[in-house]
Amino acid sequence: MNSKMVLVALVAGSLAATASAQQGAGPAPAAPPAGAAPRGGGLPPPEPIQHVTGNVYKIFGGGGNTLVFVQKDGVTLLDTKMPGNGPAILAEVAKITDKPVTTIISTHSHPDHIGSTDYIRSKYPDVRVIMQENALAELASGPFSKPELKPTETYKDHMTVGSGDDRLELYHFGRGHTNADTFVVIPAARLLFMGDVMAWNMAPFLPSGGAEAIADETEKLVSTVRGQVDIVVEGHGYVNDWAGLERLARFDRALVTEARKAYDAHEAPGVAVAALQKNPDFAPLLDTHIKKGLEYGNTPLARAHMNVNVAYAEFAGEPVGFGVANGAPLPATDKHLGSDPKDTAPPTPEMLADEVSK
Ligand SMILES: [Zn+2]
Numbered sequence: 214m215n216s217k218m219v220l221v222a223l224v225a226g227s228l229a230a231t232a233s234a235q236q237g238a239g240p241a242p243a244a245p246p247a248g249a250a251p252r253g254g255g256l257p258p259p260e261p262i263q264h265v266t267g268n269v270y271k272i273f274g275g276g277g278n279t280l281v282f283v284q285k286d287g288v289t290l291l292d293t294k295m296p297g298n299g300p301a302i303l304a305e306v307a308k309i310t311d312k313p314v315t316t317i318i319s320t321h322s323h324p325d326h327i328g329s330t331d332y333i334r335s336k337y338p339d340v341r342v343i344m345q346e347n348a349l350a351e352l353a354s355g356p357f358s359k360p361e362l363k364p365t366e367t368y369k370d371h372m373t374v375g376s377g378d379d380r381l382e383l384y385h386f387g388r389g390h391t392n393a394d395t396f397v398v399i400p401a402a403r404l405l406f407m408g409d410v411m412a413w414n415m416a417p418f419l420p421s422g423g424a425e426a427i428a429d430e431t432e433k434l435v436s437t438v439r440g441q442v443d444i445v446v447e448g449h450g451y452v453n454d455w456a457g458l459e460r461l462a463r464f465d466r467a468l469v470t471e472a473r474k475a476y477d478a479h480e481a482p483g484v485a486v487a488a489l490q491k492n493p494d495f496a497p498l499l500d501t502h503i504k505k506g507l508e509y510g511n512t513p514l515a516r517a518h519m520n521v522n523v524a525y526a527e528f529a530g531e532p533v534g535f536g537v538a539n540g541a542p543l544p545a546t547d548k549h550l551g552s553d554p555k556d557t558a559p560p561t562p563e564m565l566a567d568e569v570s571k
Pocket residue numbers: 276277323325326409448449
């Protein structure tokens with residue numbers, strides 16, 4: 214499955230399609246038990262706006278988190294969820310301010326983060342839309358190539374937007390979750406918005422590979438913004454903190470280190486995950502619960518297995534993509550052992566019934 218098909222699967226919001234693509238021709242996932250939130254037909258809808266700190270609010274659901282920063286003369290939105298959520302986003306913003314939306318900053322080009330930019334633009338035609346410049350190539354083809362989703366401004370490595378208490382600092386540190394990841398710091402709030410490099414407090418999804426790249430990227434972020442940030446808002450999920458981000462950076466690096474050791478010793482990928490599990494610091498990142506709103510449909514522990522598989526494929530010079538090492542079990546080759554299908558299997562009904570918020 215190539216990266217464009219990933220986007221299509223994400224747009225469809227279909228766990229069934231995603232899970233079957235991840236798992237190959239395995240048995241279909243069992244239906245969730247009665248009373249469980251529907252997971253196969255789409256994402257959970259946006260929830261009521263929540264206060265984070267100062268003039269910063271968050272809207273959960275409908276795709277990635279939308280951060281709402283109320284400024285002197287207007288509102289900046291960070292990410293705009295899946296298509297179709299524009300009215301809900303603006304209705305939630307209207308609960309806290311009547312100021313216009315003046316700026317949209319997107320953390321990356323995936324549809325669950327830019328999908329409602331066109332609607333908001335239709336209501337505020339002069340809105341600035343800012344993305345890292347590599348997003349232009351990612352948006353150049355497919356259903357997300359329409360002009361209303363494209364940025365009005367791009368930057369390369371760093372950009373300052375606004376001044377005084379309204380100031381935002383945008384950073385790009387190379388390839389990671391995508392080729393165009395943007396991290397946003399709001400200095401007045403001592404807050405960092407992560408995009409999908411940190412989501413649901415687990416290692417990030419790597420649809421285009423980059424197990425080593427993500428460790429490099431996260432370390433650069435930590436060293437650049439250290440001392441400026443207390444609150445870390447994840448791209449999906451919840452509000453974390455500086456210690457949580459430092460733990461993720463250590464984990465992303467340790468994952469590559471342990472994967473390399475196991476690969477060189479001709480051990481299976483699960484051996485690397487078992488080594489990570491020996492470190493109690495990493496326990497939250499290896500949790501076995503399904504997280505509320507996780508449309509990619511698996512646990513932090515399964516994600517760790519996927520990312521070790523990605524690292525193995527990269528060490529071996531094999532292709533990495535959605536469903537290739539990144540969800541489907543890694544097949545054994547002459548260069549490495551394969552992974553256990555159980556490690557990345559779809560969640561069971563019991564796991565779905567045990568979904569947690571954090
Ligand atoms: Zn996302």
